[in-house]
Amino acid sequence: MTTSRLWEPSPARIAAAQVTAFARRVEARHGVHLPDYESLWRWSIDKREAFWREVWDDGGVIGTRGERVLVDGDRMPGAQWFPDAKLNYARNLLERRRADDSGDALVFWGEDKVRRRLSHAELRQGVARVAAALSAHGLAAGDRVAAYMPNLPETIVAFLGAAAKGCIFSSCSPDFGVQGVIDRFGQIAPRVLFTVDGYWYNGKPIAILDKVAEIVERLPTVERVVVVPYLGDVGGANEFPPLRGGSTWEAFVAPFDAGAIAYAELPFGHPLYILYSSGTTGVPKCIVHGAGGALLQHLKEHRLHGDVRPGDRLFYFTTCGWMMWNWLVSGLASQATLLLFDGSPFTMHGRVLWELAEAERMTHFGTSAKYIDSLRKVALVPVKDYALPALRAVFSTGSPLAPESFDYVYEAVKHDVCLSSISGGTDIVSCFVLGNPALPVWRGEIQCRGLGMAVEAFDEDGAAIPPGTGRRGELVCTKAFPSMPIGFWNDPDGAKYRAAYFERFPNVWCHGDYIEVTGHGGVIIYGRSDATLNPGGVRIGTAEIYRQVEQLDEVVESLVIGQDWPPGETGDVRVVLFVKLREGLVLDDALIERIQRHIRTNTTPRHVPARVLQVDDIPRTKSGKIVELAVRNIVHGREVRNREALANPEVLEQFRDREELKT
Numbered sequence: 245m246t247t248s249r250l251w252e253p254s255p256a257r258i259a260a261a262q263v264t265a266f267a268r269r270v271e272a273r274h275g276v277h278l279p280d281y282e283s284l285w286r287w288s289i290d291k292r293e294a295f296w297r298e299v300w301d302d303g304g305v306i307g308t309r310g311e312r313v314l315v316d317g318d319r320m321p322g323a324q325w326f327p328d329a330k331l332n333y334a335r336n337l338l339e340r341r342r343a344d345d346s347g348d349a350l351v352f353w354g355e356d357k358v359r360r361r362l363s364h365a366e367l368r369q370g371v372a373r374v375a376a377a378l379s380a381h382g383l384a385a386g387d388r389v390a391a392y393m394p395n396l397p398e399t400i401v402a403f404l405g406a407a408a409k410g411c412i413f414s415s416c417s418p419d420f421g422v423q424g425v426i427d428r429f430g431q432i433a434p435r436v437l438f439t440v441d442g443y444w445y446n447g448k449p450i451a452i453l454d455k456v457a458e459i460v461e462r463l464p465t466v467e468r469v470v471v472v473p474y475l476g477d478v479g480g481a482n483e484f485p486p487l488r489g490g491s492t493w494e495a496f497v498a499p500f501d502a503g504a505i506a507y508a509e510l511p512f513g514h515p516l517y518i519l520y521s522s523g524t525t526g527v528p529k530c531i532v533h534g535a536g537g538a539l540l541q542h543l544k545e546h547r548l549h550g551d552v553r554p555g556d557r558l559f560y561f562t563t564c565g566w567m568m569w570n571w572l573v574s575g576l577a578s579q580a581t582l583l584l585f586d587g588s589p590f591t592m593h594g595r596v597l598w599e600l601a602e603a604e605r606m607t608h609f610g611t612s613a614k615y616i617d618s619l620r621k622v623a624l625v626p627v628k629d630y631a632l633p634a635l636r637a638v639f640s641t642g643s644p645l646a647p648e649s650f651d652y653v654y655e656a657v658k659h660d661v662c663l664s665s666i667s668g669g670t671d672i673v674s675c676f677v678l679g680n681p682a683l684p685v686w687r688g689e690i691q692c693r694g695l696g697m698a699v700e701a702f703d704e705d706g707a708a709i710p711p712g713t714g715r716r717g718e719l720v721c722t723k724a725f726p727s728m729p730i731g732f733w734n735d736p737d738g739a740k741y742r743a744a745y746f747e748r749f750p751n752v753w754c755h756g757d758y759i760e761v762t763g764h765g766g767v768i769i770y771g772r773s774d775a776t777l778n779p780g781g782v783r784i785g786t787a788e789i790y791r792q793v794e795q796l797d798e799v800v801e802s803l804v805i806g807q808d809w810p811p812g813e814t815g816d817v818r819v820v821l822f823v824k825l826r827e828g829l830v831l832d833d834a835l836i837e838r839i840q841r842h843i844r845t846n847t848t849p850r851h852v853p854a855r856v857l858q859v860d861d862i863p864r865t866k867s868g869k870i871v872e873l874a875v876r877n878i879v880h881g882r883e884v885r886n887r888e889a890l891a892n893p894e895v896l897e898q899f900r901d902r903e904e905l906k907t
Contacts, residue, residue, distance in 0.1 A: 247647075247762070250654050251663065252684040261682040263548040266302055273298070281683055281692060282765050289698040289723060292317065296325070296540065296696060296726060303543035303577070306339060307331025307509070314724075320751050321731075321741060323724035326512040326536055333516050333535040334375075334407040335507040337576035338368050348581045350397045351557075353600050354474070355444045355587035362397050369502035370398075374405025376500035381468055383435055385410025385508050386515070390434035390466075392416050392425060392456065393564050394443045394586040398472045398493060400573055402438045407516060407535070410508035414518040417563035418443050418450075420866060422458050424888030428520050431530050432733055433465040438493075440474040446588045449475050460487050470496045512536030513730050519567055519670045522865045522889055529740065530733035533570075533673050534726075541674040541727035542574035544695060550608060550637060550664065551681040554579035560610030560639065561589055561597060566867035567670040568610065568641065580608075589615055594624050602630040609635060612642035612868050613649060613665070614801075620652040621800060627656055637662045637679065642868055644769045644787040647688035648795055665690045667769055669755065671745070674727045676719060676755065677767040688791075689766035698723040699767075701759050706749045712763030716785070718773055719757040720749060728753070758785045775872040777806040779817055782850050786872060789851055792843045793821065798835060800824045801862045804853065805876040807905060820879070820905065821853035824862055831858035857904055861895040875899050 258264055267278045270287065274294060278284045288295040293313040300309055310328025317323050345365035352360045362370070378389065389406040393399040393415060406413045414432055416425050418440060429437075437460065442451035453471070460466055468489040516535035520528035546552040558580040562568035575582055583604050589597050589611075601609055619626075626632070638653055638661055645665040653663050664679020667690060676699050677690045685691060693699040700708040701717035708722075709715045732741045748754040758773040770776075770785020777784040786804050793802045801824045806817035823839070825831060836856045844852045864870050866889065874884045878899045887893035 258682040288695040320724045325726045329512040330509040332507040334404040352584040355591045370401040371404045372505045373497040373500045375408040388434040392439040412515045415564040417565035436468045442475040534730045537726035546578045552578045556580045556607040558608045559583035598626045605634040608637045610639035613645040616649045625656040711761040716760045719755045719759045721753040818854040820855045859898045
């Protein structure tokens with residue numbers, strides 16, 4: 245793939261970047277010379293203890309650090325970070341900003357229906373009351389608190405109230421079905437459940453209290469159910485069906501004082517929250533993350549890689565079922581105002597998020613690669629209609645950002661912005677590779693490997709592939725880092741945890757992405773390695789095909805798999821491409837030939853699909869990721885387990901028993 249430099253920060257912007265100031269402090273304190281980012285990155289992985297100590301100090305972590313930074317650092321898993329430290333995650337988000345408590349902490353838009361603001365003082369008061377209420381109901385450190393909630397201010401208040409007491413928090417978005425919630429919360433046995441009467445989507449109220457009643461019935465450990473009346477009087481918000489221990493939010497917190505918060509000071513590795521794997525191949529894995537690791541990693545990513553500063557206004561379009569929500573919340577530790585949105589991003593003809601960006605002086609706009617591609621397809625040009633003088637960074641994740649979408653951002657959104665494609669995962673609740681405000685943006689490339697993250701591309705034999713060779717391999721991390729999970733829930737001997745990441749290459753984290761490290765020090769992701777195509781023994785990343793086919797105006801979206809061929813035999817596959825076309829279009833021989841020719845011209849003959857088939861929609865998870873493996877299973881007549889993990893499981897039937905795939 246040819247690449248070009250799309251943006252370069254000015255010398256003044258580089259000099260003012262927090263990552264530049266961090267490098268200068270490291271030079272002064274450690275007597276090293278760090279002339280560029282590559283040298284800083286190399287120092288951060290060669291001198292891990294010194295680096296993470298600097299992140300703690302630079303980030304102003306509130307707590308007792310202790311002298312020891314890393315014990316058993318050569319073990320993965322098994323390394324222990326800051327074993328003598330004590331801190332509280334919620335305290336680090338709430339107790340930094342006292343000069344202007346009246347300023348915005350949270351700004352919420354619920355489509356075009358609801359708008360609310362919470363000051364820093366109001367946020368702290370709300371957390372104090374929730375923390376006191378949880379304590380009064382007998383909850384203590386280690387107890388689980390669950391939220392079946394939209395991205396509301398109350399969700400953050402509930403989370404921080406739980407974290408203040410050392411409870412372990414877990415959340416699902418309210419579009420999950422009952423079984424999807426049970427598959428997750430049923431494993432962790434929560435004592436308190438926060439929920440809503442319903443939510444808005446595409447302008448419509450969607451009541452969920454009937455689902456809540458069934459969920460509570462199937463979660464015997466739940467003692468209290470706290471309902472936030474988001475829909476107001478729609479659907480009888482205060483007349484919810486009988487719920488064991490049920491009350492409104494106001495009734496739950498009303499008896500308690502909004503005074504000082506009694507934070508539980510806890511070890512660095514104390515569990516903070518439980519996140520879930522996508523669950524498309526079985527019951528989701530419950531991934532337990534520690535408070536200290538999440539806090540340090542997010543401080544590093546926000547401040548050094550995102551250049552988030554006190555007073556900035558940070559946005560990420562996310563639900564509470566995606567790790568980007570957890571990542572967003574930590575922005576409070578960098579003293580940013582969080583801009584929250586819940587509902588369809590295509591409200592107001594796709595303009596609602598740009599209305600939010602303009603009205604709230606957004607500095608950092610975070611979204612998915614699919615959202616950017618969708619805007620490109622409908623030719624929305626925010627730069628013509630919205631004044632965005634404060635916007636400095638655009639973040640994109642969820643899937644690889646196509647080179648054409650890089651072009652679109654600079655042509656249609658803003659010419660002078662740091663476009664940071666980022667990638668990591670629920671597994672580490674953070675990023676392996678991400679942006680940098682002091683580096684140029686190259687078309688189609690993630691800017692850099694994260695500080696403190698020993699990321700390499702490994703070949704089949706476990707040897708590191710040198711950058712700039714054009715060769716591709718497995719994304720691995722060869723040294724332990726603080727935001728590694730502390731384990732999986734209900735995995736007492738750690739066998740599931742080790743099997744998930746460490747079996748392929750012993751003592752090395754193998755993430756499951758297929759990547760190339762470029763000569764610029766950037767990274768290109770070609771898709772999940774477990775979905776990598778292998779026609780004729782040649783490995784092809786699925787993103788390589790998506791980048792080509794979705795350039796065509798007729799194609800809205802696509803999904804590609806490898807079909808075992810001939811059937812019943814092993815060893816070879818043929819490439820099969822499914823396309824969702826613009827409304828009213830029908831796939832004919834001419835369009836198939838055009839798709840195949842475009843792919844062949846811009847890649848290789850190996851990339852050309854043997855079959856191109858039309859479907860009405862592409863199946864995806866709740867967080868918007870397409871599910872290639874589920875489609876591959878359907879095509880091969882295998883069971884697709886845990887359909888509850890999908891946002892649109894009904895569309896899978898379009899892929900079953902296709903006559904076109906039998907010849």
